[in-house]
Amino acid sequence: MIKVSELNFSYEENVPVIKNVNFEIKKGSYTTIIGHNGSGKSTIAKLLIGLLEKASGSIEIGGFELTEENLTKIRSMVGVVFQNPDNQFIGSTVADDIAFGLENQQVPTNDMQEIIERYAQKVNMSEFLDKEPTKLSGGQKQRVAIAGVLAMDLDIIILDEATSMLDPQGKEEINALVDELHEKSNLTIISITHDMEEVLKSDHVVVLDAGEVKMSGSPKEILNRSEELIELQLDIPFIYKMQSELENVGIKIEKQLDIEGVVSELCQLNSKS
Template identity: 45%
Template structure:
């Protein structure tokens, strides 16, 4: 598989008043992400995942180690060229809006790249259609719901046809409905395109959709694996302040109360299906 992004022994520390007191926010972190993967980076507050996100998009640069994006080392000289191949969606979509209408906002980056007007109109509509916001072309972004705002932010990122979409806590400020809307949109994009997705998140239900999960703790990589591999060791996650998905918690409680279940259930749908087919639909 083609390498999209690699982090090679990267460390970063924020300056402090006491130069002798230094704790790396990111401490000797290494991993590689390949074309078409969905990677979720999870961890509690202060685990280093947000700092890692800033390093991957060039808002910060490592004190030690290197980051390569599209096989090119990320530096201050090439940051703008590399970012032009990325789509970036932050936690608060209001901080990303620059246009007075939805279509103006999505068109902003295209205008900066000098895309011809006729092509720009087509791309804006296509991008908004991808996130099911084509009926909101002339709406003011600030009057949209939280989920709709984040979908517009994703459309703006997709308009540049990026090879890589990075979402930094993009669903953390949304209500359950808005969170579900955004996750469904990204899942569908991942299914129908070759887009590579990196999702920095504290939402374990969102992380379940990833191909692999990177668990951060105290600035280090604690574990890397598939969702099944990561969540199978609930004690390790709970020891660093993380929980396991609701369906797995419920499965364990059901077993403790004497009802035998065939396997691990990552989602509520899987659990309900087994309960229905194996225990109640007889």
């Protein structure tokens, strides 16, 4: 679905921010991009939707090379929700905001109302449809931005720390909604996150450091290199910390991504001994 090759980018001359980045993303997969502050994650998101222009290399999306001519086509396939909702509002009401992308896609007016209501409900913003977006809280604005992008029936959604403003319950609700759409509609998800628990459930993880891809692989492949992750100032999920602690006291099991797996491995050890 996405192929990034030898991608380079700088904001300022002689200060490379993205350095020879390569990765591929399969259709319908869930990819997480992790890396500490300033590693270039948001810059990659902006390059992928053509908000920034690469210095060299190539970006292919859905079989199309990202170029000036293909920009409209690519923007009809990819949507992004950024970390700061203040930069993404344009309508005079919440309903207008959710409708914005749909209007660009020329969805018939009759269908639009139904879609707006459905997605407003999914993000718990139904009561706010007539309200001015500027009067919402940060978390509420973010829910509206998410509803607007999810309503567009895209092929690829990039979430750039899109739930970082939400409280734990709000985060969980949005994550569940994204998971549901991912499963039902074969949506390709790229989630830029600091949440290592989210990394565990992804199909593919890309680890960035100072604009370079340091690791790329399955969650297990990445987490088996925990020491390198710690060196890159990244957190280790609780489930992996626990298994390292077990190892420290001599209990060695095949590494698991969830608690059920750990329990099952421990039970097997117990029955063997």
